[in-house]
Amino acid sequence: MKEGIGERIFTLLNTLFLAVFGFLALYPFIYTLSISLSTPGEAYRSGLHLYPREVSFEAYKMIIGNPDMVFGYMNTIFRTVVGTVLTLLMTCLCAYPLSRKYMPYRRGITLFIVFTMLFSGGVVPTYLLIKGVGLLDSRWVYIWPVLITGFNVIIVKSFFEQLPDSYSEAAKIDGAGEFRILFGVYIPLSKPVLATVGLWTAVMHWNMWFDAMIYITDENKQVMQTFLRRIVIDNSVELADKGFVGGGIESLASDTIKAATVIITVLPMLIVYPFAQKYFVKGIQLGGVKE
Amino acid sequence: MKKLSDSPFRKNQELFLMLAPCLLLVFVFLYIPMGGLIVAFKDFRLSLGILDSPWNGVDTFKKLFSSSDFPLALRNTIIISGLRLTVGFVAPIFFAILLNEVRLKWFGRSVQTLTYLPYLFSWVVLGGIFQMLLAESGPINSLLISLGGQAIPFLTDDVWFVITLVVTAIWQTAGYTAVIYLAALAGIDPGLYEAADIDGAGRFRKIIHVTLPMLRPTIIVLFVLQIGYILNAGFDQIYNLYNPSVYDVADVVDTYVLRRLLTMDFSLATAAGLFKSVVGFMMVMFANKLARRWQGGGSGLW
Structure with missing residues (x-):
C-alpha cells in the first residue's frame, strides 16, 4: 500500500500528539511521587520535578505513624472488602430471579429497580432517612445504602440472560433448586462479569468520601479519603498543632506530606491496575451491551 | 378451586426469597x-x-427562586455543564479516532492504559494533586515563567477557574470515554475500509466517511446519557478545587444543597435537590425521545 507524504506527516503528528497526551495523563502522578520523596528544600525548588534530586522518606515516616491515618486506612479496607463482597452476593441474588423468564412480575420489578437510576430523593431526604434508621456515625452507613445499584443489577441480569437455558434445565432435572442453580452453575459461569462489577464496586468504595463527610463525626470511623481531604484540601490547622507539619519552612514541608498522603491513598490501586486493566475495559463493553 | 400450590408466589418461592432482601x-x-x-x-x-x-x-420554591444565591448557582451549573457537554464531549471522540489510526499496537495500548488511569481516582486525590500543580509557585506556572510568560491564576480567577474545571474534567475522563468509542470502532467491518481503499479514499476521507458514521450510534447514546446529567456540574471536582475567591462562578446546585444542609435549611436544600432531580429525569426522557428520532425509528435507550 502506498503512503503519500500527507499520510506520513499525519502518522508522525498523530504519534507525537498521543505520546504527549499519554505523558500529560501520567505527569501529575509523577510530580506527586517525586515531591513525596523530596526533602522540603528540594520540594521548594521551582521546576517540573520529574524525579527528586534530594531523596527523603521523612514525609512517609510522619504519615504512616499517624493514628488518624491508620484508622482511615482500616475503615477504607473494611468498606471496600465487605462492601464489595456483599454487593456481589446481593446483586447476583437480585439479578438471577429477574433473569428467569418464568419469574412473575419480572418486568414490573425490573422497572422498580431501573427507576432508581433515573430519579432519586437527593441528599437531604437521604440524610434524614440515615438519621432516622440510626446509621449516623455507624460504619454500616458505608455499606447498606450503596449495596444495590440498578446499573450492577442490569449488567449481571443481562449476562445471566444470555447463558443458555440448557444449563439450568439440566440442573433442574438433577433435582437442583434455584439456589443450587445460582451458586453451583450460574455464578461459576459468570466470573468475568463478576470480576468487572466487583472491581468497579471496590474502586467506588475506595474513593467514596462524601458519605463519610456528612454521616460520620467519630474520628475513628473516618475513611482514608476524608483524612486525605483534610490534609490536602482543608490543609488543616489541627494537624499543624499536633506537630504534624513541623520543622523549618512549614507550609512547604507540608507539600511533601500532602504528596505522600496522596501516594499512600492511591498505591493499592496503582498496584492492582496493571493486572485488572482488562476487566475495566471489559466492563465498559458490558455496559455497552446493555444499551 | 385453584390450589394454593398453583399460585405464582408459591411456585417460585425460592426466587422471591432471593429477591426479597434486595x-x-x-x-x-x-x-x-x-x-x-x-x-x-x-x-x-x-x-x-x-x-x-x-x-x-410552594412557598419554599418561591423563596428559592427569589433568593440571590440559588439562581446564581443554577446559572453556574448550566454554564459549567454546558461546556462539559460540548467541549468535553468532542474531545474523547477526537482522541478515540486518533488512537484508532495508530498502527503500532503496543503504542496504542500503552497510551490507552495511561490515559485511562485518572478515571480511577477520586477528586479528593486529583483535587489535591491539581492544587499543588496549579499553585502560583507550582510547576506549571514556573514552567510558564521560565518560558518568559506570566503566572496564571488557575484556581483563583473566575474565568481561569472555569477553564481549569473543563480541562481537568477532560483530562480525567477522555481516556475512559475513548475506550467506549474504541469498542464500537473495533466492531467495524474491515470490508468497509477496503471498499473505501478501492474507491481511492485517503485516510482523512475514510475517517469522515467510514469511522465517524460508524460511531454515530455510540455518540448518540453517550450524548443522551450526558444530557440527563445537565444539572450535575461535577460536584466532587468543584468541591475539591474551589475556594472563596471563585464562589461567584463555582457555586453550583450541588454545593448549594450541601451548604443548606449544613446550615440546617432542610426545606430549601430539599427543594433545590427536587428541582434538580425532576429536571434531570425530564431531560433523560426528552433525550431518549430525541435518540429514537435520530436513530431513525430505532428503539432509543430502552
Missing part, C-alpha cells in the same frame, strides 16, 4: 428518600419530624 434495601434506601421529598413542600422542623411539620405549599 428489594427491601432498594425500598428503604432509595424509595423512602423519594417520599422524603415532601419536605420541599413543608415548613420542616427537625423537632417535629417529616410527617408532623406543617405544609407550606
Whole structure:
C-alpha cells in the first residue's frame, strides 16, 4: 500500500500528539511521587520535578505513624472488602430471579429497580432517612445504602440472560433448586462479569468520601479519603498543632506530606491496575451491551 | 378451586426469597428518600419530624427562586455543564479516532492504559494533586515563567477557574470515554475500509466517511446519557478545587444543597435537590425521545 507524504506527516503528528497526551495523563502522578520523596528544600525548588534530586522518606515516616491515618486506612479496607463482597452476593441474588423468564412480575420489578437510576430523593431526604434508621456515625452507613445499584443489577441480569437455558434445565432435572442453580452453575459461569462489577464496586468504595463527610463525626470511623481531604484540601490547622507539619519552612514541608498522603491513598490501586486493566475495559463493553 | 400450590408466589418461592432482601434495601434506601421529598413542600422542623411539620405549599420554591444565591448557582451549573457537554464531549471522540489510526499496537495500548488511569481516582486525590500543580509557585506556572510568560491564576480567577474545571474534567475522563468509542470502532467491518481503499479514499476521507458514521450510534447514546446529567456540574471536582475567591462562578446546585444542609435549611436544600432531580429525569426522557428520532425509528435507550 502506498503512503503519500500527507499520510506520513499525519502518522508522525498523530504519534507525537498521543505520546504527549499519554505523558500529560501520567505527569501529575509523577510530580506527586517525586515531591513525596523530596526533602522540603528540594520540594521548594521551582521546576517540573520529574524525579527528586534530594531523596527523603521523612514525609512517609510522619504519615504512616499517624493514628488518624491508620484508622482511615482500616475503615477504607473494611468498606471496600465487605462492601464489595456483599454487593456481589446481593446483586447476583437480585439479578438471577429477574433473569428467569418464568419469574412473575419480572418486568414490573425490573422497572422498580431501573427507576432508581433515573430519579432519586437527593441528599437531604437521604440524610434524614440515615438519621432516622440510626446509621449516623455507624460504619454500616458505608455499606447498606450503596449495596444495590440498578446499573450492577442490569449488567449481571443481562449476562445471566444470555447463558443458555440448557444449563439450568439440566440442573433442574438433577433435582437442583434455584439456589443450587445460582451458586453451583450460574455464578461459576459468570466470573468475568463478576470480576468487572466487583472491581468497579471496590474502586467506588475506595474513593467514596462524601458519605463519610456528612454521616460520620467519630474520628475513628473516618475513611482514608476524608483524612486525605483534610490534609490536602482543608490543609488543616489541627494537624499543624499536633506537630504534624513541623520543622523549618512549614507550609512547604507540608507539600511533601500532602504528596505522600496522596501516594499512600492511591498505591493499592496503582498496584492492582496493571493486572485488572482488562476487566475495566471489559466492563465498559458490558455496559455497552446493555444499551 | 385453584390450589394454593398453583399460585405464582408459591411456585417460585425460592426466587422471591432471593429477591426479597434486595428489594427491601432498594425500598428503604432509595424509595423512602423519594417520599422524603415532601419536605420541599413543608415548613420542616427537625423537632417535629417529616410527617408532623406543617405544609407550606410552594412557598419554599418561591423563596428559592427569589433568593440571590440559588439562581446564581443554577446559572453556574448550566454554564459549567454546558461546556462539559460540548467541549468535553468532542474531545474523547477526537482522541478515540486518533488512537484508532495508530498502527503500532503496543503504542496504542500503552497510551490507552495511561490515559485511562485518572478515571480511577477520586477528586479528593486529583483535587489535591491539581492544587499543588496549579499553585502560583507550582510547576506549571514556573514552567510558564521560565518560558518568559506570566503566572496564571488557575484556581483563583473566575474565568481561569472555569477553564481549569473543563480541562481537568477532560483530562480525567477522555481516556475512559475513548475506550467506549474504541469498542464500537473495533466492531467495524474491515470490508468497509477496503471498499473505501478501492474507491481511492485517503485516510482523512475514510475517517469522515467510514469511522465517524460508524460511531454515530455510540455518540448518540453517550450524548443522551450526558444530557440527563445537565444539572450535575461535577460536584466532587468543584468541591475539591474551589475556594472563596471563585464562589461567584463555582457555586453550583450541588454545593448549594450541601451548604443548606449544613446550615440546617432542610426545606430549601430539599427543594433545590427536587428541582434538580425532576429536571434531570425530564431531560433523560426528552433525550431518549430525541435518540429514537435520530436513530431513525430505532428503539432509543430502552
